[in-house]
Amino acid sequence: MDERSGRSRIHGGLRVRCDVHGSASQPSAVRLEGQSRGTGRVRIWRRPQERHPRIHRIDRGFDITQRTARRGNSVSIVADSAASLPASVLSDPKLHVVPMTLTINDQEFIDGVDISVADFYALLKQSPGGATTSAPSPAAFVRGFEAAARxxxxxxxxxVAAHFSATADSAxxxxxxxLLTHPDCNITIMDSExxxxxxxxxxMGALDQARNGGSLTETLALAKSIKERVRLLAFVDTLYYLWKGGRVPRIAHLGVSLLKLxxxxxxxxxxxxNLGRPRTVKKAMNKIIDLMAERxxxxxxxxxINHAASAENAALLSQRISEExxxxxxxxxxxxPVMGAHIGPGMLGVAFWAE
Known part of the structure; x- marks a missing residue:
C-alpha cells in the first residue's frame, strides 16, 4: 500500500490537509487534518464506504458532532441565581444558571450550590455582622457561556438589575x-431591571421562546416585552437585616419592629x-391582592411567588391569587440565600406580568 499526501487548502476558515492511503483507484482511507481558530486541532478518518467521518481526536474546543447537529438559530438562556428560578426548569438543557457568591461569618459560599436555605438562615441568625453578597466573577459567566454554547x-x-448589582458588568x-475564542457565537446581555x-x-418567558425554536432576535424581543410589563410586589417581616446591611436607618428598623408593621x-x-406598612401579614396579603387587581x-x-423561609404564607398567597x-x-x-442575605426570613412577594 502506498501513501500520497495532498496539498493544504482553506475551506471556510479551516486549513485542511488531505492524506490518501492506498492506491489512487482504491483508497483505503482518507485523513483530513485541520486547524481552526477557537476549535483546536482536529483529525478525521474517513473510509470511502462510510457516509460520515469518524472523529479520531480533538485536542480542545467543542465536539464537532455537537456543533454540526445544532440548529442555526438555536438560543440558550443564561441567568444569575438572583432570579430564584423554580426547580422545574433548572434541569432544562437550554437554561444555565450562574451562581452568585455570599459571605457569612468569614465563610464564602456559592449561592444555591454548597449551602442549603435552612443552613443559611441558621447561620444568618448567629452572625453579628450579617451576610454580604457579590456578583458572579467573569470566569463563572464564561463557564456558563461555554455550557450554553454547546x-x-x-x-x-x-x-439582576444593574442598579443593585455589578452582575451586568461581570457578564x-x-x-x-x-467571544475572543468563540467568534461564531452571538451573546446578548440584558439588564432585567x-x-x-x-x-x-x-x-422563563425567554426560555419558552427558545424551546419553541425562536431566534435570538425573537427571544430578545419577547424578553423585552415581558420586562416592560413585569412587576414585583412584596412585604418584609422585619427591617432588621436591611438595617444590619446598612440599607435602612436604625430608627426605621426599630419603628417597624415596635409596631409590628x-x-x-x-x-x-x-x-x-414604598406602598405602605400594613400591621399584619393578612393585611399585607390583602394589599398585594388589591394592588395586583389594579395593575x-x-x-x-x-x-x-417567592418567599424567604415562609412556605405556609406563600401557599396561602398562591391559593388566593389562583382564586382571584x-x-x-x-x-x-x-x-x-443570596437574596435572603439582604432581607432575612419572613419576606413574601409576587412577581407577575399581564398578557
Missing amino acids: ESDSILCIV RTASEQF SAAGGEGLIA KPTFELRHSNIE IDGARIHVS FECVDSYVTEFT
Whole structure:
C-alpha cells in the first residue's frame, strides 16, 4: 500500500490537509487534518464506504458532532441565581444558571450550590455582622457561556438589575473574553431591571421562546416585552437585616419592629416604591391582592411567588391569587440565600406580568 499526501487548502476558515492511503483507484482511507481558530486541532478518518467521518481526536474546543447537529438559530438562556428560578426548569438543557457568591461569618459560599436555605438562615441568625453578597466573577459567566454554547449558536444572558448589582458588568466582561475564542457565537446581555421572581419570569418567558425554536432576535424581543410589563410586589417581616446591611436607618428598623408593621413595596424598572406598612401579614396579603387587581385590569397573568423561609404564607398567597385571577402559569419558589442575605426570613412577594 502506498501513501500520497495532498496539498493544504482553506475551506471556510479551516486549513485542511488531505492524506490518501492506498492506491489512487482504491483508497483505503482518507485523513483530513485541520486547524481552526477557537476549535483546536482536529483529525478525521474517513473510509470511502462510510457516509460520515469518524472523529479520531480533538485536542480542545467543542465536539464537532455537537456543533454540526445544532440548529442555526438555536438560543440558550443564561441567568444569575438572583432570579430564584423554580426547580422545574433548572434541569432544562437550554437554561444555565450562574451562581452568585455570599459571605457569612468569614465563610464564602456559592449561592444555591454548597449551602442549603435552612443552613443559611441558621447561620444568618448567629452572625453579628450579617451576610454580604457579590456578583458572579467573569470566569463563572464564561463557564456558563461555554455550557450554553454547546447547545446553541446564540445566548441571551438575563441578569439582576444593574442598579443593585455589578452582575451586568461581570457578564459583559465575560462575554468579551468568551467571544475572543468563540467568534461564531452571538451573546446578548440584558439588564432585567428587576430581581427574584421578576427577573425569573423574564428568563422563563425567554426560555419558552427558545424551546419553541425562536431566534435570538425573537427571544430578545419577547424578553423585552415581558420586562416592560413585569412587576414585583412584596412585604418584609422585619427591617432588621436591611438595617444590619446598612440599607435602612436604625430608627426605621426599630419603628417597624415596635409596631409590628409589614413594609410593602413594588420593584419595577429598577425603582423601589414604598406602598405602605400594613400591621399584619393578612393585611399585607390583602394589599398585594388589591394592588395586583389594579395593575392587571382583568388580564390573564403569569405569576411567580417567592418567599424567604415562609412556605405556609406563600401557599396561602398562591391559593388566593389562583382564586382571584386567571393565571396562565404560577410558580412558588424560595428566595435563594443570596437574596435572603439582604432581607432575612419572613419576606413574601409576587412577581407577575399581564398578557
